[in-house]
Amino acid sequence: MRRGIVGPVRVEDRDAAALRPPLKAKPMLPTDCSVDTARFWSTIETSATIGVGREGGLSRLALTDDDRAMRDVFVTWCREAQLDVRVDKVGTIFARRSGTDDTLPPVFVGSHLDTQANGGRFDGIVGVLGALELVRTLDDLGHVTRRPIEIVNWTNEEGARFSPPMVASGCFAGSYALDWVLSLKADDGPRFGDELARIGYAGDHPVGGIVPDAYFELHIEQGPILDAARMEVGVVTHAYHSHGLLANFSGETAHTGPWPMEKRRNALAAGARLLTAVDDIGLDHAATGGKGTAARLVAWPNKAGILSDWAQIVCDVRHEDEAIAAEMQRRMMEALEAAAKRTHCGYDVLDTWNWGGRIFDETLIALVRDTAGRLGLRHQDLPSQAGHDAYFMARICPTVMIFTPCRDGITHNNNEFVSEAELRPALNTLLHSVVARADRG
Amino acid sequence: MRRGIVGPVRVEDRDAAALRPPLKAKPMLPTDCSVDTARFWSTIETSATIGVGREGGLSRLALTDDDRAMRDVFVTWCREAQLDVRVDKVGTIFARRSGTDDTLPPVFVGSHLDTQANGGRFDGIVGVLGALELVRTLDDLGHVTRRPIEIVNWTNEEGARFSPPMVASGCFAGSYALDWVLSLKADDGPRFGDELARIGYAGDHPVGGIVPDAYFELHIEQGPILDAARMEVGVVTHAYHSHGLLANFSGETAHTGPWPMEKRRNALAAGARLLTAVDDIGLDHAATGGKGTAARLVAWPNKAGILSDWAQIVCDVRHEDEAIAAEMQRRMMEALEAAAKRTHCGYDVLDTWNWGGRIFDETLIALVRDTAGRLGLRHQDLPSQAGHDAYFMARICPTVMIFTPCRDGITHNNNEFVSEAELRPALNTLLHSVVARADRG
16 A cells, blocks of 8 residues: 655646746734734633543543544634635645635645643644634734635644554645555554544545645644743744654564573564664764654563564654764664564564654745744744654645744643743744735735 | 562461371272373363464453353363362362362362463363363262362463462462452453452352362473473473562653653653563573563553653563572563663562472372373473462472473464373373372371
8 A cells, every 4th residue: 555655746736826927915914913812722721621631631632532522612613713614534624714815825824633642732732723813813803815824633643543643744745645544543443534434524525635835833842942041932944853663573472481582482572672772772862862762562462471472663763963863763773673683573664754854944934033033022943853744744835833832841741831921922923924924925 | 468478378287187197098090090081172172162362272361251151161060070169259269079088188189271362272271171080080980089179270370361470379378468369450451359250250268278288280381391302291390480570660751752862751661671681681591491571561651752651561580590590580670770760760569479499299299200100101300481370389288280291382372282192191190190199098
């Protein structure tokens, strides 16, 4: 089954759009135009009641009943705002606000409403609900942008229930085949496609087929840099190079007592060896900000008294420097082979993924930076270290990310926090940047 | 909660029994007395239909519906043989055949009917159904032994659903407290005590309180020695020294991307490090038959994109030499501490266990060896490398094990096999040894 396509797709559509006659830019929004943070915060508070996890946190995994409940609320809000809502075949929700010229490609603004198993209340949620607040603010202002604006809620960004993460944006960008995404199996058993239908979000809209004018994604930083520097807005200039791996080991069950070590094919031991090596790779590169993560290990039978004949792992390595990241990835793949060899197990690479580099659009980066400056906000350039749907969107259209600080950089944890006041600068940067882009000549 | 008691219990009861006037031994069974292997095999075949796993195997985990179904069949067979059936508070089934002097302590003969998740059809099953065949044969012969004989089916020998293994015999021998056993949690959630009640085997008989005259356990070897040497019967003289560990690691969830390596507390990485070290310890001692086993690792949330804040492991090391086993255990505990330290995680040892050494009764070993010789069977002495209920029984009464070969030593695997004809020698050795013991003066 087709899984990956290297590089962007449908470039010809972008070229066609570029052949239009030049337009004159609309005047910029006055700098005193602002989102209503109290109204925005009330949407965050409503979201925080759906899929409650540990105290203060959320556990709203993709395609669960909680995901459905949050989608239902979000769609209601979008319809109340007179937006045209459509859902594509992987469940991604698009809510469109018409422009003065609806023949122009839309500006996409979005992120994701799903969370990790011990997720926080902000994460990508601020990106989706921030886009909704942007639209509500434009309604208050009576401002209709030249280009349409579409709010996007991507399905399963987290990969917390279906590996790998970011499959919906990956599918939209042509990097994952639709049937492959729909056939993914949840950690708890069911198929992606079946769960999508069960929660009522198996839309009939084709996946992709549109090349947006631009894609903006507001997200919490998920790191400590902005908070430590007391910055209000992060201008994301590039992304850490990340290499991920989803692999199976196959061995043979046998007794943990009499069965000789030299005959053993313990898949759990193979998985443990690989994850240990990946943690070591991360520690070896800690001084320059490198990461190596043992993320997931499941085995069968995984019981006292018996060797496991199957194990599945998810792990990744990340570094800001492309060459170092590539070297870390080489070590990870060597460790995979070494772990299998040492334990006499077979292995099967189910998926690999890599993101990162200077993938964001320089024009949009400058727009966000200038906008934050024009609004008099403390801002700084920084890289993104996490994975985001923006990485896939950057393959098909000009893309940029805006970060808001989060307290102590804590994320994917129920203690993730950012205050209403701390969110205002990034929300306004998003508002003014998106409008400038949508209204440009 | 009390978990362990060092050394045997209720020794005073044994001394009291020893004060009786001497008895005269009954004449031995003629050597041509034999079990009915076809009848025995039919019970094995019935058992093989209950809790079917992969082709040819069983997956009959303790206190499941399948375990209940097998128990029901076994109890029916026992009642048909006029045995007096009782069940104790941890679900162990005792089926008593009266002797000519029921004031004498009974001879216990048993093993376990539960299996591993990818278990075979023989394992401990041959020990319980072999004891039943022994009783049926004595009925055919019209032979009533002087001492009563009790067939025993121990609950949860395998530990495949509730860790640790052998808790029922451990509780009988006073090594585990009743309330601790009943409070054990299954890998799939429910409590031991609740599952016992659910399947209708929460008996009212006290656990222990009886010191048997002897305990015999027939079991497949679970190793390749007898099959390779074309031996018919294994006389188990001692047991590998085994040290087991059940431990938790505690860390903190965080993002797999931005969160710095030096701040990470990834419990999954801690578990992987310990299991890797234990596998290494086993490999380092492979040349002298040592084993180190990564048996089980579960973590939470155990998802792509998030560090795990909890992991639980089960592992063990084994060696025939006591001092080497102790050294391996020291390394395992050092690795536990090193894994926690390296990953900034906490750890909590929930249980440790150790078995092995020259724990079996020399008189009974000689009886089994002489009996096999008298019956003209190819037999050899050998150690046991797996864990068995006999290890706990050896703490309170004279105990011995008899091994039957299994094809290529394959066990805890659906391809475990031993033929009807290959089982006959060990079954007859059990018959003649038990009768000699029960009838002795």
